[in-house]
Amino acid sequence: MSALLAVAAVSPEIILGDTAGNIARCAASIAEASLRGARLIVLPELALSGYVFHDAAEARAAAITRSDPVWQRLTDVIPEGAVAVVGYAEDAGEAIYNSAAVLTHGGRIGDYRKSHLWGAESSLFSVGDSAGSVYDTPIGRVGVAVCYDNEFPEVPRRLALAGADVLALPVNWPLVDRPEGEHPPETIQAMAAARSSRLPTVIADRAGLERGVEWTGGTAVIDGHGWIAALPDRDGFAVARLTLSDPGDKSIPPFNDLFRDRRPELY
Amino acid sequence: MSALLAVAAVSPEIILGDTAGNIARCAASIAEASLRGARLIVLPELALSGYVFHDAAEARAAAITRSDPVWQRLTDVIPEGAVAVVGYAEDAGEAIYNSAAVLTHGGRIGDYRKSHLWGAESSLFSVGDSAGSVYDTPIGRVGVAVCYDNEFPEVPRRLALAGADVLALPVNWPLVDRPEGEHPPETIQAMAAARSSRLPTVIADRAGLERGVEWTGGTAVIDGHGWIAALPDRDGFAVARLTLSDPGDKSIPPFNDLFRDRRPELY
Numbered sequence: 001m002s003a004l005l006a007v008a009a010v011s012p013e014i015i016l017g018d019t020a021g022n023i024a025r026c027a028a029s030i031a032e033a034s035l036r037g038a039r040l041i042v043l044p045e046l047a048l049s050g051y052v053f054h055d056a057a058e059a060r061a062a063a064i065t066r067s068d069p070v071w072q073r074l075t076d077v078i079p080e081g082a083v084a085v086v087g088y089a090e091d092a093g094e095a096i097y098n099s100a101a102v103l104t105h106g107g108r109i110g111d112y113r114k115s116h117l118w119g120a121e122s123s124l125f126s127v128g129d130s131a132g133s134v135y136d137t138p139i140g141r142v143g144v145a146v147c148y149d150n151e152f153p154e155v156p157r158r159l160a161l162a163g164a165d166v167l168a169l170p171v172n173w174p175l176v177d178r179p180e181g182e183h184p185p186e187t188i189q190a191m192a193a194a195r196s197s198r199l200p201t202v203i204a205d206r207a208g209l210e211r212g213v214e215w216t217g218g219t220a221v222i223d224g225h226g227w228i229a230a231l232p233d234r235d236g237f238a239v240a241r242l243t244l245s246d247p248g249d250k251s252i253p254p255f256n257d258l259f260r261d262r263r264p265e266l267y
Numbered sequence: 268m269s270a271l272l273a274v275a276a277v278s279p280e281i282i283l284g285d286t287a288g289n290i291a292r293c294a295a296s297i298a299e300a301s302l303r304g305a306r307l308i309v310l311p312e313l314a315l316s317g318y319v320f321h322d323a324a325e326a327r328a329a330a331i332t333r334s335d336p337v338w339q340r341l342t343d344v345i346p347e348g349a350v351a352v353v354g355y356a357e358d359a360g361e362a363i364y365n366s367a368a369v370l371t372h373g374g375r376i377g378d379y380r381k382s383h384l385w386g387a388e389s390s391l392f393s394v395g396d397s398a399g400s401v402y403d404t405p406i407g408r409v410g411v412a413v414c415y416d417n418e419f420p421e422v423p424r425r426l427a428l429a430g431a432d433v434l435a436l437p438v439n440w441p442l443v444d445r446p447e448g449e450h451p452p453e454t455i456q457a458m459a460a461a462r463s464s465r466l467p468t469v470i471a472d473r474a475g476l477e478r479g480v481e482w483t484g485g486t487a488v489i490d491g492h493g494w495i496a497a498l499p500d501r502d503g504f505a506v507a508r509l510t511l512s513d514p515g516d517k518s519i520p521p522f523n524d525l526f527r528d529r530r531p532e533l534y
Contacts (some may be wrong), residue, residue, distance in 0.1 A: 119522050131533035153420035154534040192459030255386050266398035267421040
């Protein structure tokens with residue numbers, strides 16, 4: 001049993017602190033990705049706020065609640081039967097989280113709060129209490145993790161074992177040195193995790209510069225064999241049709257099975 | 268605290284069933300790697316026997332015990348203070364295992380029995396009861412896993428958490444299709460695992476053909492950042508000087524730590 005799912009990862013221009021503008025650009029990207037047929041659309045981490053905050057006060061000023069009326073700008077443009085995953089700074093009262101919203105046409109399925117915080121994030125955000133989450137959506141079971149979460153191999157593994165059909169991964173990867181000809185290291189980790197658990201992964205990264213931080217431009221769609229199915233086109237859209245196999249069947253005929261061959265009693 | 272360790276992964280010619288010849292060629296490879304300065308020398312999975320057995324009887328006929336006098340041919344050529352990891356079919360009485368011996372000059376530190384069996388191996392070998400093992404050796408704490416073991420991200424992670432300084436990985440990777448320009452998929456998984464846990468990894472693979480199976484030729488040394496430090500030269504030796512960092516310190520200054528940032532209560 002397998003199904004095709006058209007997906008898109010998109011990296012619109014994000015301007016630090018320009019929430020209204022970022023929402024408008026994210027809405028336009030969702031609308032365009034939908035026109036291209038995508039039914040799962042992933043935008044970067046903190047896409048509504050930008051990333052490089054000077055301090056907690058600035059992060060708080062850019063944060064919005066789950067019930068903020070501005071969300072309608074996004075949910076209005078998501079077609080029936082499609083899902084968008086969008087990173088934002090979540091105002092949860094006393095706490096601010098680095099979250100990803102799982103949105104549908106006119107609605108909201110859930111919000112995942114990043115649980116492995118990178119760099120100075122721990123001085124800006126509270127830490128989530130789930131290592132990725134899986135959401136039942138109109139397009140299937142969508143796993144969601146954010147950036148550094150996925151560098152812990154336990155996270156994508158856990159989501160796959162929990163039955164995720166596909167992983168939506170909003171990220172902001174600061175550019176790091178790498179040998180010529182190599183993929184970004186975080187891409188290699190996502191490729192490996194995808195192959196280990198047959199978990200297609202849709203990565204939306206930033207590109208360009210923000211307050212002196214250069215982003216990796218690592219937006220990519222990775223298929224369930226761990227290979228790159230799409231990179232961004234000139235407009236910044238990585239679009240692919242993924243084959244989603246039954247998440248309960250990780251067999252490799254004739255002898256093997258990625259999950260049944262595990263030895264959890266030994267780990 | 269960090270130290271340099273010269274390592275070599277070597278892929279001598281292995282002829283199915285020619286135990287005496289394979290031992291002679293492995294001994295020559297160990298001697299040559301030692302001359303090149305290597306203090307950790309890794310040979311492929313089932314290097315003393317070959318891999319593509321027709322049936323269990325053939326595997327049993329090629330198996331040797333841990334106490335077989337032929338081991339002296341190998342331990343004699345290992346210099347004082349060096350370690351060699353060599354794959355072989357282990358005759359353990361009723362059971363036959365796909366094992367890796369951890370050898371020193373004139374001695375034997377241990378034997379690891381593969382615990383994730385690939386393909387028809389389960390009709391040839393019994394399954395080991397440890398998901399990789401870590402051995403205290405003159406050159407440090409050496410983690411050992413065999414081939415398919417390392418495609419389970421739990422295995423290298425577990426060995427790194429147990430304090431391995433370096434992972435010795437004998438493999439026999441049958442060649443699979445991959446997109447042009449990509450590393451073999453098993454290499455990508457090893458690179459990702461190395462980076463996730465800052466665990467340098469020394470991979471000895473087969474090359475060429477055996478009974479119609481084409482090998483990947485994936486012999487490589489991977490550094491603790493997940494990058495390829497050495498591939499085989501024309502003589503089949505991949506030699507590199509690895510920086511071994513303190514396995515108890517996985518910090519990424521100023522804010523992060525690959526291990527302390529884990530959330531094991533959530534996995």
